[in-house]
Amino acid sequence: MANWNEPRGDRTDFGTTPGSYGEVADNTVMDQGLRKHMLSIYNYMASGVLLTGIVALAAVATGVTQAIFGTGLWFVVALSPLAFVLFMSFGANKFSAGALQVMFWSFATVMGVSMSTIFLQFSADSIAVTFFATAGAFAGLSLWGYTTKKDLSGFGSFLIMGVVGLIIASLLNAFLIGSPGLELAIAAIGVLIFAGLTAYDTQRLKAEYFHFRGTEWAQKSIILGALSLYLDFINMFMFLLRFLGSRE
Template identity: 65%
Template structure:
């Protein structure tokens, strides 16, 4: 997802540890890598839980039905998370870690307001089933991305192009209102974000070798959490089109 203008691995297998000479150094590197990735997963999980709680509370209060049916406030809620993603991605070098943290929690909260509409459209049971299905799929795909020796970097450009295609097709379907196109978009969306989950996990793991010990390492944790959060939420939304039962 976001690049952050950091150095990329060149000529090394993913999971390789540049500059790690001895067995003791390798153990230190592996411990640091586990801590780094665990921090990313903790931030991501906390953000998703915050989004879910906000969505449930906003929908349960009745405010979602009033606010999200139309008007300027609806569009502000929908577009604000996108603005924060761009700001975090392109302004990471300028922002402090504390600022990025605040932006991330603000983003997760606004996403909760935006996603509150799913509780107005789908049954709570089907939402829960879809959430746990997404969580299981995400865990498996992320584990694959973390442990595989296969270099997935070649899929990155292809998957990003797929995301752009999904956006274009979704905008086009606003006017066409084609059920067939909607199902195709959902199916491709699940596949694309499943691939991105594995790809992004491997990329974040590989980047640790170049970020450890730098001032940017703490920021990279938050940005990595944002990347995996987006993979999870998008996969959840596309899966909901198949597994969700409407009210």
């Protein structure tokens, strides 16, 4: 996941004028390598989101969600994605790139079953509208994070603290307070926080390319980068669904 000590992405500036033909060639190769690296991350992330959607639809269509929802098995399913994230994030040094790939696809699959309950709570039309709204916002924010010259590294700690605060506030509201107004406020703040994380993580992943290229960590950083952007997208979608979703 996010590593706040990674080198900043502005260590290489493609906008500067090279001093020799050799530098032009080096910058061109580096730029092509960066684009390939980022496209690989986006492809993994998009494939993971697609797999999650297919599994969620299949789980509802086959009655799996209805059968296990509210049972003890459901809590296991609901908590499984968190376990995958923790294993991948903190055990990345021990796992091979192939093992991380298997864990990523397994995570996306389990996440699909876990998210399938949205089809029992919201109308299909509102889910579709929210998904495409999230996709558009995500694309714009990620593009801005990739192209901006502004250093976003200073926002990292603040955004992570915001995520922790969201989790605490959500748990308190769910089990103790139960306020609809607070739920909407949490959703609004959640959308803003994960919008910021989308731009921040994109810039961070761009910087990581220059740090890891040519090492065994290069492929691992692609998978872990896809996991970061996947989580940004899914969380932004879920919080936005609280606003735009029509309850069944």
